[in-house]
Amino acid sequence: MTSADTRTVVHLLRHGEVHNPEGVLYGRRPGYHLSERGRAMAQRVADVIGDRDITHLVSSPLERARETAAPLAAALGREPEIDPRVIESSSVFEGERFAGRESALRKPSSWRHLWNPLRPSWGEPYAEIAARMLAGLYDARDAAAGHEAVVVSHQLPIWTTRMHVERRSMLHDPRKRQCTICSLTSFHFDGDRLVQVSYSEPAADLLPVGDRSAPFSSGGSPEETS
Numbered sequence: 001m002t003s004a005d006t007r008t009v010v011h012l013l014r015h016g017e018v019h020n021p022e023g024v025l026y027g028r029r030p031g032y033h034l035s036e037r038g039r040a041m042a043q044r045v046a047d048v049i050g051d052r053d054i055t056h057l058v059s060s061p062l063e064r065a066r067e068t069a070a071p072l073a074a075a076l077g078r079e080p081e082i083d084p085r086v087i088e089s090s091s092v093f094e095g096e097r098f099a100g101r102e103s104a105l106r107k108p109s110s111w112r113h114l115w116n117p118l119r120p121s122w123g124e125p126y127a128e129i130a131a132r133m134l135a136g137l138y139d140a141r142d143a144a145a146g147h148e149a150v151v152v153s154h155q156l157p158i159w160t161t162r163m164h165v166e167r168r169s170m171l172h173d174p175r176k177r178q179c180t181i182c183s184l185t186s187f188h189f190d191g192d193r194l195v196q197v198s199y200s201e202p203a204a205d206l207l208p209v210g211d212r213s214a215p216f217s218s219g220g221s222p223e224e225t226s
Contacts (some may be wrong), residue, residue, distance in 0.1 A: 005146045006146065006190055006191045007146065007188070007189065007190060008141050008144055008145050008146060008147065008148070008149070008188075008189045009148045009149070009186055009187065009188050009189070010137055010140045010141050010144065010148070010149045010150075010151060010186070010187045010189070011049075011148065011149065011150045011151070011184045011185070011186045011187075012137070012151050012153055012158045012161065012184070012185045012186070012187070013045065013068065013069075013072075013150050013151065013152045013153070013182070013183075013184055014152075014153065014154065014155055014158055014179055014180070014181055014182060014183050014185075015034070015038070015042075015060075015062075015064040015065045015067075015068040015152060015153075015154060015181065015182070016034045016035075016037070016038030016039065016040075016041040016042045016064070016067070016068045016181055016182045016203070017034065017035045017037045017038035017041060017181050017182075017208070018032050018033065018034060018035060018038060018064050019032070019033055019034065019035040019038070020032060020035075027088055027089070027090060028062065028087060028088050028090060030062070030063065031063070032062075032063060032064055033063050033064060033067060034064055034067045034068065037206060037208070038064070038067070038068070038181070038182075039067070040203075040206055041068075041181060041182040041203040041206045041207075042067065042068040042069075042070065042071050042072070042182065042203075043071045044182070044202055044203040044206060045068070045071070045072060045182050045184075045202045045203055046071035046072040046074070046075045047075075048202040048203075049072070049150070049184075049202060050071075050072060050075030050076060051075075052148055053147045053148050054072075054076055054144075054147065054148045054149065054150055055143075055144045055147040055148065055149070056081075056140055056143040056144035056147070056148075056149035056150075057069060057072065057073055057076060057078055057079075057080040057081065057149070057150050057152075058080055058081045058082075058083045058086065058136065058140055058149065058150070058151040058152065059080040059081070059082055059083070059086075059151075059152040060082075060083070060084075060086045060087045060088065060152060060153050060154060061082050061083075061084055061087060062087060062088060062154075065086075065152040065153065065154070066080070066082070066152075068152050068182065069150075069152045072150060080152070083136050083139075083151070085132040085133065085135055085136040086132075086133060086136045086151055086152075086153040086154075086157060087153075087154070087157075088153075088154040088156070088157065089123055089124040089129050089154070089156045089157055089160075090123055090124045126160050126163075126164075126170040129156065129157050129160045129161075130160050130161055130163075130164040133153070133157050133158075133160065133161040134161060134164070134165075136151060137151065137161065137187060141187075141189055141192075155177060155179045156177075158179050158185050159172075159177045159178075159179045159185075161185075162179075162185055162197055165187070165194060165197065166197065178199055180201055180204070180207055181203075181207065182201070182202065182203040182206075183199065183200065183201045183202075184199065184200045184201075184202065185197065185198075185199055186198045186199070186200070
């Protein structure tokens with residue numbers, strides 16, 4: 001039987017919308033901040049879950065993640081810990097555009113990176129993403145034992161973690177990831193044992209019209225942006 005003091009929930013929170021007028025795949029590049037909508041979404045998340053039993057807050061080191069964590073940190077009265085293990089995935093296409101005639105996919109020099117979608121050959125291997133994310137997830141679980149933790153991260157790392165624990169193939173259509181901006185992918189533990197993964201969208205009403213799959217994630221298909 002599960003008792004209340006053995007139940008722990010770790011929420012992987014995807015950052016809010018980013019100001020990216022040039023439409024580039026920014027990945028780990030510095031200088032990309034939340035848009036006005038993104039800030040409103042981050043505040044909405046804080047309004048929805050800020051009164052929950054969250055005893056541990058972690059953020060990716062990138063600006064958009066730290067800015068997403070800020071309203072929740074204020075509501076909880078605690079500073080987020082910065083964990084480089086939950087950073088965005090890397091990609092050879094960082095800084096490239098993928099829309100219109102300037103799309104990197106039109107360049108023959110890009111094609112040599114596209115030979116293996118299972119690894120993937122254009123970015124950080126899925127196995128490495130899952131390993132570092134799970135290490136951060138388990139540390140957050142232990143730090144918040146018996147309570148809840150929030151880890152602010154990025155679309156592809158969050159989705160890769162979910163796919164890994166659900167033993168699903170990493171080969172997927174990025175447009176079908178269930179991980180919209182400012183969504184929560186929640187991992188429920190009984191002690192050390194994962195018993196459930198759930199998903200919610202606290203800021204769903206603030207999503208851009210028709211956006212039910214996020215803008216790109218730098219380690220996923222190079223046809224996307226994070």
